[in-house]
Amino acid sequence: MESFDVGLLSLGAMVILVYAGLWVPFALMLCSYVGVWIIKGSPVLAGKLLALAASETISSYFFGVVPLFVLMGYVVSVTGMGRDAFDVANHLFRKLRGGLGVGTVGANAIFAAITGISIASAAVFTRIAVPEMVRHGYTKQFSVGVVAGSSVLGMLIPPSLLLILYGLLTEQSVGDLFIAGIIPGILLAMIFGGGVLLMARFFPRFVGENITPPDDIDPLTARELMVKGVPIVALIALVLGGIYGGLFTPIEAGAVGCLGAIVIGLARRQLSARDFWQVLTDTGLVTASICFLIIAAQMYSRMLALSGLPAGFGDYVATAEIGYWGIILAYVALVIAMGTILDSSSIMLILVPLMLPVVSGMDVNLIWFGVVTVIAVEIGLLTPPFGISVFVIKSALNDDSITLGDIFRGAAPFALMMVFVLALVLAFPFLVTALL
Template structure:
């Protein structure tokens, strides 16, 4: 869909001189943000080495790291927003831009205007605190040992949010100009869709006072509005924040409390040492993706499985499992193995449907086998230990990978037409085994370093991210797979992904406060208790809901909406938070393989320029893997000790 959009209308650009000034400012801020991320990695690694080798930890390192994180976020926010790097569901908005460009681009203009409003509220709210910190000489660190002034960091928030506001206003103008251009006006306008959105906004603001809704009623209305606008392509972070502020406003009679909560989340909540885990693991994964590590891993596992039935399919699963343990991203795995494994599978006689299906299906291991972005997001939502979540995901990840392999053997036995007519002649590649093993050995070492270091207690998950990123960089340089240009590209993309994830976490923090204030979790807990549902029965209903939502929403959106509601109920029923996180991530990942969203399937299709590959064939090929995932979820629910055995 995005490819089709590039061939139609595009948002209008600013006048050349103004565009150059705008690009220079946002690029300058983004560069400072990237340097801050590098400084973050160096600081944490230096602290680990100083503590381990010399028993002399860096003073106030944790406090500095927290302020580095919030600074990196707001320095890179303008560039990310200016390039449209916002998390959103594109199920409706992209087809709307394509078929009814007036409505599609006008909606985009409205969404960016609302994002500008959020950025303005942050900048305005933090300004007073920044001025006070400057006037009072407010400090942080270790009193009497090492302290530093915090006003520079707060002014970075103000400037970053203010420029982000300008960036979003720029996008608003560009989208509005496109909507009212002669090309867009000459096509179907889509007034009906636009009126529908406007009516929904009016209903949200008017309905509570018109029918005197209770707090629970306001909460339900806001949750419904959240789902509605996310489906219609509104930026998820913006929607979460504004829905929360409006909901608190309707319940308390003033917007001040909601805005104050937003300001605190932006300046205090994000300034946390623990959030450094996001850019560090993202950087490690991107360094790995930029090298030939995926190809090396696939070569090794292919040799080990070449005599098995469906051996190349099993090799793809095994290689994806190893690759997942160092990238933490299903999307990265799908993109890499679409180009590495799928052509090899088809060349050896496997059907195109099977080739792309096994790539799409096995790529979901990237979001379960640690490190995993979804596990990190769940940890912050549930206030659970990310390290424990990583350790808990090891056995379920291995179980899922083995289940995929067994599933392929069963399919080969009872449904050989699905596989095709594969050959098993790998003689041409037999000489490469030792060299491939030599190349993949450092990557196995990196995996052991990251997960083993956490498990052994040598360093925290945040510190393991820094050590892992540094280790991946050293390996890539030693193998001559990384240069300055590639590394700068990695750091730049790390910044964009970090902004997206942390913006979502910031918004989720505000949404969690709103949900707690609405009283919905307490009423749901009472309802579940009165209904006499067991933990297993509730979890099965919960999983069914996640799978259903996965057909229309992306993984992060589902977690941000559902987890704050479901978590108190699970705790009331005696469920373990860590186990619940593993079940949640696996269930949410089913949505990556199911239409109409099926993000992984879209990535596989877009990564392959092969006329034999259609989107339908990708979904059909991935369907058996979605069924296997449901079976594994049932096993994890029935035997929670699988997730808790190692922690």
């Protein structure tokens, strides 16, 4: 059997195993090991090659950024900064009809600029925003939809865990990827906010026909605004300002951000020893999961390289007559389709190593390609049947009357808005590269 055929069969086997319910890292590792075994003819050599791939991956200096930003996100979550962000954003947009929905979007954008984890945003604002919106007359379906939709901002607005993962996979500058995500992230947040206002105006039955009038919502006092807003602004300025100002690398920024979040939590007396132990435990679990995924993906990439499948696929695409845009659009469609069954990290770990040789040969800007990939992947967080953000929201709710179907329907307009933003980024690459 030719090496190319082995790579093709292993790819098909991996897809079958994933659909059958096997955890993605196990499917990747198993197919990688068997594939290298068949190509090299030695199970011992296959084990050594994959062990080397694992060792090189986990010992990478750049991998240190993952646990640091995960830790910072969890510290921010338990210290009440999520509620503070919601209160500040709600204060800013309180005079608009649908302003509480816009405030939820704004709070998610602020929270994203601190944590970079969509799941954390979904969990935090399900507990904070949904009860408040329902109390002020918004429908339950729209309330959970706003939280689900705007939670994806955590993976686009820097610092973003997915952009970090893409940088590790493609050996691109994480700092450049963060800068590239600024304009698309702000654009998406603005379109979400505008969409909420339009829905409140033209689709009142969907949003809520008895929304509390803006004049009946009490504003924050100047002192409350300072107490709630200053720590958030300070932490964002510390992390992003340090990166963009050249004071420290993204990895160092993660460490400084963790320290800053801990100091703020202790100063506000909102970070107990018990909370901190839980934060460390959750960080360890998430980091271990991501680490396992990355190791499996590197094994998978090594097997693909040995089989010659990426090179062969690249030659096929180069000689096909679908053209540049045909390739890009087919890739985007595949990413969105895979989002219906897989989580974000798994999609990137499976597809990016396969497509990287192809787009590199086409002289595609890999920073732009990374942002396109992240937006397409994030659409999958809102699409059934998987939609991991939707499941996180359901698990965080204390209301059994809200079904998964309600959350998916509520999030559908935001998924369409994301498709629109993706189209803009594809048509106008300068939206990504303007600040580089």
